[in-house]
Amino acid sequence: MEIPYTVTPRTDTGVYNAKLGIWLFLASEVMLFGALFSSYVLLRVGAPTWPHGYEHLNIPLATVNTIVLITSSVTMVMAWASLMMKNLSRFRLFMGSTILLALVFLVIKGFEYAAKFEHHLYPSESTFMAIYFTLTGLHGLHVIGGIIVNLYLWGPGREMWKTDPGRFTNRVEVAGLYWHFVDLVWIFLFPVLYLL
Amino acid sequence: MENVSVDEVKKHVRTYVLVFVSLMFLTVVTVTISLFHLETHLAIILALCIAVIKGSLVASYFMHLISEKKLIFAALTLTVIFFLALMLLPVSHFADRGL
Numbered sequence: 001m002e003i004p005y006t007v008t009p010r011t012d013t014g015v016y017n018a019k020l021g022i023w024l025f026l027a028s029e030v031m032l033f034g035a036l037f038s039s040y041v042l043l044r045v046g047a048p049t050w051p052h053g054y055e056h057l058n059i060p061l062a063t064v065n066t067i068v069l070i071t072s073s074v075t076m077v078m079a080w081a082s083l084m085m086k087n088l089s090r091f092r093l094f095m096g097s098t099i100l101l102a103l104v105f106l107v108i109k110g111f112e113y114a115a116k117f118e119h120h121l122y123p124s125e126s127t128f129m130a131i132y133f134t135l136t137g138l139h140g141l142h143v144i145g146g147i148i149v150n151l152y153l154w155g156p157g158r159e160m161w162k163t164d165p166g167r168f169t170n171r172v173e174v175a176g177l178y179w180h181f182v183d184l185v186w187i188f189l190f191p192v193l194y195l196l
Numbered sequence: 197m198e199n200v201s202v203d204e205v206k207k208h209v210r211t212y213v214l215v216f217v218s219l220m221f222l223t224v225v226t227v228t229i230s231l232f233h234l235e236t237h238l239a240i241i242l243a244l245c246i247a248v249i250k251g252s253l254v255a256s257y258f259m260h261l262i263s264e265k266k267l268i269f270a271a272l273t274l275t276v277i278f279f280l281a282l283m284l285l286p287v288s289h290f291a292d293r294g295l
Contacts (some may be wrong), residue, residue, distance in 0.1 A: 007282055015268065024271060027272065027275040034283070038282045038286060039285070045286060059230070063223070067223060076284065077208070079268065081205050084200060163247075180254055186255050187250045190226075191243035191244070195239075196236070196240055196243055
């Protein structure tokens with residue numbers, strides 16, 4: 001049996017099913033990160049002293065990572081736009097760039113973590129380090145999840161372009177919505193953890 | 197984004213480039229402001245205002261919220277209400293303790 005509303009929007013919702021699904025998932029993600037941000041506020045306001053992020057964390061590396069992630073968001077939306085313009089090879093170029101940029105982000109994050117461990121700075125060191133590792137670690141897991149999905153769409157998943165291009169384009173749009181959310185979370189994490 | 201013509205997508209691409217430049221500029225502004233080590237309250241307000249502008253640009257243009265259907269907005273309105281309630285929990289805690 002064919003799955004309904006993978007390409008055409010439902011008349012009652014106005015969107016195709018996967019789009020409604022991803023937005024509801026992202027709403028749950030907002031609550032997940034929201035709970036952690038709320039905990040951060042509670043711990044920071046309640047603490048007698050709180051270190052400035054710039055005293056313990058590497059601002060230049062985090063700035064480069066911010067630029068890398070924002071660029072990956074642009075390449076992701078360009079990958080979708082390429083499919084809308086019926087250009088699969090350009091899609092592969094932009095999606096491949098998105099994956100590479102995501103890997104660069106993880107490598108830089110790895111260097112940052114390694115420097116912390118070298119100085120014996122673990123989550124148990126302080127409340128600040130605990131919240132830093134929790135928030136950036138959870139965000140890093142989301143980046144890994146995005147890489148897996150994007151790799152599938154860039155590789156074997158693109159076979160669907162030959163049989164059902166509309167559905168494949170929508171899959172890329174949905175993966176893009178997730179990826180932009182990951183970028184959005186970092187846009188808030190960067191100033192909150194590193195700059196304040 | 198359903199039923200969009202190729203010409204419209206080409207227009208979107210120009211918007212994406214403009215948004216990208218704006219995001220880069222705002223990132224530089226955020227980092228530059230942090231170098232001045234302003235008083236904590238002012239630094240928090242400025243950093244969060246810039247982050248909200250950057251987040252709105254990503255959501256509006258890259259996530260196409262600017263042209264999204266009513267149902268998506270309804271779901272997101274509920275999310276925003278619950279998110280704000282979460283953010284107000286610490287405030288109520290400290291108000292309760294008279295801090």
